[in-house]
Amino acid sequence: MKRALAVDDSATMRNLVKIALEAEGFVVDTAENGKEALELTKRNTYDVVITDINMPVMDGLEFIREFRSTNRTTPVLVLTTETEAKKKEEAKRLGATGWIVKPFKPEDLVKVVKRVVR
Amino acid sequence: MKYLIKFRLGKSVFERAIDPRFFIEDLKNLGKAQVKVIKENIPSPEEEPTEEHCFHADVLLETERPKEEILELLEFILEDGVEVEVLEGSEEVKEEKEEKPKGEIPPPLLENYKLETEEILSRLRSSLEELEENPGSSELINDVFRNFHTLKGNTGLVLSYKEDESLRYIHEITHRAETVLQKARDSGIGLTKRQVEILQEIVDRLDDLFIAFTEGREESAEDVFPLLEELGSAEAKKDMVISGEGVSPDISALVNVASQYIPVFRELCSKGEISEEEAEFFRRSLLTLYKLTKELGFEELSKKTKELQNAFGNVDFREFCRSLEEFSVELQKMVDQRSEKKEERKTFDTSRYITKTGYLKVEESTVKDLMDIVGELSVFKEWIYLFAAKLDRVYRVPEASRELKDNIRRFRSLMDSLQRTVLEMRMVPVSTLFERFPKLVRDLSRVLKKKVRLEIEGGETKLDKVIVERIAEPMIHLVRNAIDHGIETPEERERLGKSPEGLVKIRAYQEGGSVIIEVSDDGKGIDVEKVRRKAVEKGLYTEEEISKMSDEEVVQIIFQPGFSTKDQATELSGRGVGMDVVANTVRDLGGDVEVKSEQHLGTTVKLTLPLTLAIRKVLLVKIGNVTFGIPAEDVGEVLKVKREAIKTLKGTKVIYHRDRVLEVEFLAEKLGIKSSVNGTITLLVDNHLSKGVAVDEVVSTIDTVVKPIPDLIATSEEISGITILGDGSVVYILEVLK
Numbered sequence: 001m002k003r004a005l006a007v008d009d010s011a012t013m014r015n016l017v018k019i020a021l022e023a024e025g026f027v028v029d030t031a032e033n034g035k036e037a038l039e040l041t042k043r044n045t046y047d048v049v050i051t052d053i054n055m056p057v058m059d060g061l062e063f064i065r066e067f068r069s070t071n072r073t074t075p076v077l078v079l080t081t082e083t084e085a086k087k088k089e090e091a092k093r094l095g096a097t098g099w100i101v102k103p104f105k106p107e108d109l110v111k112v113v114k115r116v117v118r
Numbered sequence: 119m120k121y122l123i124k125f126r127l128g129k130s131v132f133e134r135a136i137d138p139r140f141f142i143e144d145l146k147n148l149g150k151a152q153v154k155v156i157k158e159n160i161p162s163p164e165e166e167p168t169e170e171h172c173f174h175a176d177v178l179l180e181t182e183r184p185k186e187e188i189l190e191l192l193e194f195i196l197e198d199g200v201e202v203e204v205l206e207g208s209e210e211v212k213e214e215k216e217e218k219p220k221g222e223i224p225p226p227l228l229e230n231y232k233l234e235t236e237e238i239l240s241r242l243r244s245s246l247e248e249l250e251e252n253p254g255s256s257e258l259i260n261d262v263f264r265n266f267h268t269l270k271g272n273t274g275l276v277l278s279y280k281e282d283e284s285l286r287y288i289h290e291i292t293h294r295a296e297t298v299l300q301k302a303r304d305s306g307i308g309l310t311k312r313q314v315e316i317l318q319e320i321v322d323r324l325d326d327l328f329i330a331f332t333e334g335r336e337e338s339a340e341d342v343f344p345l346l347e348e349l350g351s352a353e354a355k356k357d358m359v360i361s362g363e364g365v366s367p368d369i370s371a372l373v374n375v376a377s378q379y380i381p382v383f384r385e386l387c388s389k390g391e392i393s394e395e396e397a398e399f400f401r402r403s404l405l406t407l408y409k410l411t412k413e414l415g416f417e418e419l420s421k422k423t424k425e426l427q428n429a430f431g432n433v434d435f436r437e438f439c440r441s442l443e444e445f446s447v448e449l450q451k452m453v454d455q456r457s458e459k460k461e462e463r464k465t466f467d468t469s470r471y472i473t474k475t476g477y478l479k480v481e482e483s484t485v486k487d488l489m490d491i492v493g494e495l496s497v498f499k500e501w502i503y504l505f506a507a508k509l510d511r512v513y514r515v516p517e518a519s520r521e522l523k524d525n526i527r528r529f530r531s532l533m534d535s536l537q538r539t540v541l542e543m544r545m546v547p548v549s550t551l552f553e554r555f556p557k558l559v560r561d562l563s564r565v566l567k568k569k570v571r572l573e574i575e576g577g578e579t580k581l582d583k584v585i586v587e588r589i590a591e592p593m594i595h596l597v598r599n600a601i602d603h604g605i606e607t608p609e610e611r612e613r614l615g616k617s618p619e620g621l622v623k624i625r626a627y628q629e630g631g632s633v634i635i636e637v638s639d640d641g642k643g644i645d646v647e648k649v650r651r652k653a654v655e656k657g658l659y660t661e662e663e664i665s666k667m668s669d670e671e672v673v674q675i676i677f678q679p680g681f682s683t684k685d686q687a688t689e690l691s692g693r694g695v696g697m698d699v700v701a702n703t704v705r706d707l708g709g710d711v712e713v714k715s716e717q718h719l720g721t722t723v724k725l726t727l728p729l730t731l732a733i734r735k736v737l738l739v740k741i742g743n744v745t746f747g748i749p750a751e752d753v754g755e756v757l758k759v760k761r762e763a764i765k766t767l768k769g770t771k772v773i774y775h776r777d778r779v780l781e782v783e784f785l786a787e788k789l790g791i792k793s794s795v796n797g798t799i800t801l802l803v804d805n806h807l808s809k810g811v812a813v814d815e816v817v818s819t820i821d822t823v824v825k826p827i828p829d830l831i832a833t834s835e836e837i838s839g840i841t842i843l844g845d846g847s848v849v850y851i852l853e854v855l856k
Binding site: 009011012013015016019025054055056059068072073074075076080081083092095096097098099102103104105114115118 | 132191193194207230261264271272278298461
């Protein structure tokens, strides 16, 4: 059983990720911001974390920085938009494994996740 | 096709939890692949990646897949040292067919989108309200940015399933607004007051578009683009211009230009002779008109402008003026039509302002059922108490009775929290209703040409959802009234020495078991004499009756059916509900409405509403040997008084209490029941210290579900409902203190 964590302040996005990955047999936890996500990653081990960048409380970049300071093995995918090229680079520098450009369909997400999770 | 893919990966990929071998496997799945690993030193999970770690390999791949697909597959590591060479076959990029989404939006996604969009728009509204006060706050700007950003993302997602014009607009508008906001945020300069205003207008229009989408209507939002333009250019002074995304000219631009030019045309033509400067004006204005009409597709008008351009200077000036006048008339007609259309859009469909909260995803009927069950349970709780007593007295097993009683305590506290929780489920903050008022006020002040500032207080106060929904329309009416009838025009206000900007204040707070909502304005107040005259004219009161009434009493007449003081029904007050409907709605909910007004100072309408409709606190009282219930929220005080303290004044029984004279009513007499006390009387006093009712004794207070009595069998106005006690007995609820 694979376990994923979806982090986004938008419930629509969170649920889309959840629905898409659950259909692939993942167990999906969700968090509304980086801080919640960090708490969850301390308690659970995930096979992949999928996070938005712009979020209140703690944004995705800050989350990746914190998360990577203790974990170098879990792939982290960021959800970005076309206009966020700089943020994407920054996320990569901080240790993001890959990215998926919004808007995306469930099948696109699954394709990308499968590239980094075995 | 034959490809050579070179992997020259180092530390940078391992720092990102990438295993390059996954990519090799994926490549193998594409076709025939030969893998030659040159150097492999992949860190173990516990190891910190260093410069020593690497993965070097060459892959020779034979496949039918195009190069883009391979690049896409390797997207995450391309920049880390992967090269794709085409050895055989053409590198031509195949024209990618853009898929036009035509599918259906999956229902859960759509539902999510709708709920969240409502939330986003409401958050945007409140953040922008705050920004109005503090336009420099980077935190707030970031908030607003994020909400636009999320809305854009979500909308894009829905659009990828299904094309929709309104959503397309939402997507485009949020995208542009986001760009400007991002700059404002990153530059640290903040926003101007005007920019915040524009953003509010944009949010209003996004709301319109969203509603159009949910209703399956198409709505154009071309009018938003000039706003976006202004939003960007307001900032451009400080920063660079946003890249030229060709903003299509709006009809309103033509309308504006035309209404400015036409009077000048007429004035100049009336002169008969013009200066060179004025001639230049003709040339320039005609050119502008030509461009605008042409771009907007007004063939006829554009052709005429061209003719006029040619005629100018070549024909007699008077002749030119005649043609120009003809043209102006036509243009004016178009302008008038347009402005009419604009006005039309601003008429008030109250449903647009009524918020349905999106948080409760449970069927409301389910919550109601749950509520009923809890109600029955609390009745059952009473029964257990009675049974415990019976165990002792009737069945003579005091031990069992004691044990049961001890445990009931736990049961009761659980019951109480269950009841509270279920009640809580039905409660929503009144802000869900209030948040639409800023827009309502803005729209109304625009239409009525008044300047109004809106203050909202206590939005976090919670009320039963049903009540919030039911008072939505009356509240809109009150706000509308305050602006339409209360607030004076800016000119009039200045003449009166008031600030030209009127104030409408909405305030909510909890007071005991009730929630108070006040709508006040600092306008002209209610003309009491006019109300007196009108009340007599309409035959509501006789001359004599009205002369005996205090001003305070007289103003309450506005809540009576068939009363309206406005001489001429305006477009706004002419439709929808009247003050009597406001009063009826509130009273039907078990609340009360009251108005206070002072001429030239303003009017305050105060709605007193019960917290919830479901469970009411009821005082059980005894009269003779019959038990009745009296709603606890009606009772201000309970007094024990000696019978002698009650005096007779002009044939009415009264009592002096706290320096007031209270009228006393003996319920026993009224109901024709023989009272069982004579010495000391228990008196229930209402909230306003205006009257008291005498009962024999107060038994207890219970929380209970009050069921209304069907009209058919209701025989007395005082009996408002019934409730069933734990022992199964039926108790009438008396509204004697209302």
